[in-house]
Amino acid sequence: MSSAHTLRRFRRDGRVVIVGASLAGLRAAEALRGEGFTGSLTMIGDELGEPYDRPPLSKQVLTGWVPADGTTLPRRRGIDAEWLLGVPADGLDLAADQVRLADGRRIPFDRMLIATGVRARPWPVEAEAALDGVFVVRTREDAAGLQRAIAAGPSRVLIIGAGFTGSEIASVCRERGLPVTVAELGPAPLVGGLGAMIGEVAADMQRAHGVDLRCGVKVTRLEGDAQGRLRRAHFSDGGTVDAEVAVVALGGIRNTEWLRDSGLAVGVWGVACDAGCRAFDLNGLVTDDIFVAGDVARSPNPIYEYRFISLEHWANAVEQAEIAAHNMVSTQADRWPHLSIPAFWSIQFGVNIKSVGVPTYADEVVVAQGSVSDRRFVAAYGYQGRVTAAVSFNNAKWLDHYRRLIETAAPFPPPCPTPDQPADAKPVPVDFPGPTLLAQGATVVVTGHDPGERRVTVMRQHR
């Protein structure tokens, strides 16, 4: 698809297939039409119904303000697509340019986008996961079930995992006056995403709001009653807690299994792609016609020394989708790179937590302005003497300032931008737990070579 002529024809009556009909998939479809693509567009999704937004599921929906089926995404334009919903894609045949569906259908394409995101990591013991009262939160149905269970006024809610989602759910439960126990294997909440210093702040915040927070423990067993309802949880330290509801918030698993035999560079951190969202194959060759966007993508960023980065960030899904769509219908010379600085937000315990950059890409952290005890501050993160990220607690207006510091590789620690230099402005080691814990709480992961996945065979695949 190199010549300008072929591209023109493709834009007019080519076939695009998008697998994953959620945030990234929808935004890519809209952007394709916005770019003037008039060919056929097929949306494949394993969930039924229209694409919806997930962040409200652990916030507005659980408080009871918004029904779980009320987060359908707005549309910027009609996309005139054929929707194949309720059936997963289960294979990609690069030699024939076809997507295989689980019901046996084969959908041909000229170019396709992979936007299959992540799913919630389930409780590992199936019989225990099946107990009445045990939830995960990724889909609308998950949120609806948990919202009903919470509204029924359980005697106690146990949250397993204190990453962003688990902490948000703990916050909503406390807002509703429910007794809450949070169990976290790491030393503090949010530690996988933001490190030990912010973890301590988050732990204080949870305890101040009446959360029974237990860190450094593992939930070893969920016990049910004769009716199959959750009743009690057992901890690695020998403790137990009686709870009617348990929320398993142990992070996500990337939906890549369906691509296992496709010949693409696929692993636990997603589908590797270049900065223009084009997928890599197993040998590290960039493909021309396969694009990736959203939570399932893993792409290099020059600001972070071209390391491959996997993000579970809403804004990243939107931006990558738009860039993938643009590049799909553009010549090489007109392609855009996706190099924006990652940005994330969370709302918990009445605090607006926001980040820019990649906090896990750091060796030191400093309170750069504000006051930790007021829970109104900005922490700056640095790696080898330059600013790589910033996190604000109720101080979001300053993040643009830090974004510019990151973009310009400004020296770390940065000077305080206001006259009121905080008393505790001394850099400390950032201190992240090891990679096994990282997988559970972080919403951004700097990925590297995974020795377990290493393949050195040169595979010459004929297309």
Added chain:
Amino acid sequence: MRVVVDLSRCQGYAQCAFLAPDAFRMHGEEALMYAPNPDDAQREQVLRAAAACPLQAILVDRPEGRDAPVGTSPS
């Protein structure tokens, strides 16, 4: 109607909460909570809020933008 706010862009200036208080509320000092599908009766207010947002962080359904999935699976 359908609404989504890009909260990575939103800076909590609260103009929207002032103009359409049933659809946008502040949570704590600066976090914004919004109703993703406010009543159609609030359309005017919500559109005004979207137009007033200095960060253009509020996205609202275009009336002509609906394209409901049709060809669902036979199952």
